[in-house]
Amino acid sequence: MSAPRFDHAKDRAGELSLVQSAPELAPDERGATLATLVRRELELIGEDPMREGLLRTPERVAKSLAWLTRGYEQDVADVVGSAVFEEAHSQMVLVRDIDFYSLCEHHMLPFFGKVHIAYVPDGRIVGLSKLPRVVEVFARRLQVQERLTEQIAEGIESVLRPAGVGVVVEAEHLCMMMRGVEKQHSTTITSALRGCFRDAPATRDEFLRLVHGRR
Numbered sequence: 001m002s003a004p005r006f007d008h009a010k011d012r013a014g015e016l017s018l019v020q021s022a023p024e025l026a027p028d029e030r031g032a033t034l035a036t037l038v039r040r041e042l043e044l045i046g047e048d049p050m051r052e053g054l055l056r057t058p059e060r061v062a063k064s065l066a067w068l069t070r071g072y073e074q075d076v077a078d079v080v081g082s083a084v085f086e087e088a089h090s091q092m093v094l095v096r097d098i099d100f101y102s103l104c105e106h107h108m109l110p111f112f113g114k115v116h117i118a119y120v121p122d123g124r125i126v127g128l129s130k131l132p133r134v135v136e137v138f139a140r141r142l143q144v145q146e147r148l149t150e151q152i153a154e155g156i157e158s159v160l161r162p163a164g165v166g167v168v169v170e171a172e173h174l175c176m177m178m179r180g181v182e183k184q185h186s187t188t189i190t191s192a193l194r195g196c197f198r199d200a201p202a203t204r205d206e207f208l209r210l211v212h213g214r215r
């Protein structure tokens with residue numbers, strides 16, 4: 001459990017010692033420590049953590065943050081489980097408009113939108129209900145949209161070994177919208193194309209037309 005939790009933190013030098021010691025803590029200790037930090041945050045922004053409306057806020061925030069980042073505890077192989085089936089079908093499979101909610105790693109504010117996933121099977125298909133769960137594994141972490149997109153593609157590639165996979169993510173970022181630093185209603189679109197989605201123009205075009213050409 002503790003190994004995958006902070007996997008991606010390893011390649012960053014000088015991580016806080018708090019991060020390194022966190023996996024040693026039991027979940028309820030982690031929650032209590034977080035709540036203490038949130039109480040301190042409230043003081044630092046000039047609030048009174050003892051006033052009635054805020055009394056249980058630190059515990060709620062700690063719980064909600066644990067839930068919103070539960071993807072650290074999950075991996076693709078686990079959520080897909082045994083839902084990979086032998087199948088000769090070799091045409092594109094596309095699931096469009098998968099809702100997701102994530103937190104940007106720069107501000108810890110939500111970004112959210114839709115994910116579109118397509119793959120061309122190579123002897124195996126995956127239960128369609130599993131694709132939204134693959135999205136959840138990576139969305140429920142601190143993210144940047146570009147990495148989220150790549151990780152979804154990589155996750156599907158790893159369990160399915162398809163002829164190709166394409167992922168498009170369309171999202172709005174509250175850190176841009178709420179802070180008013182950029183265009184308020186802009187949508188950010190990212191894509192990850194692998195295998196025949198990268199190498200075969202006809203496949204790529206079909207995918208992008210199906211994803212973008214609908215409105």
Ligand code: ZN
Pocket residue numbers: 104105106107108109173175176
């Ligand atoms: Zn941000």
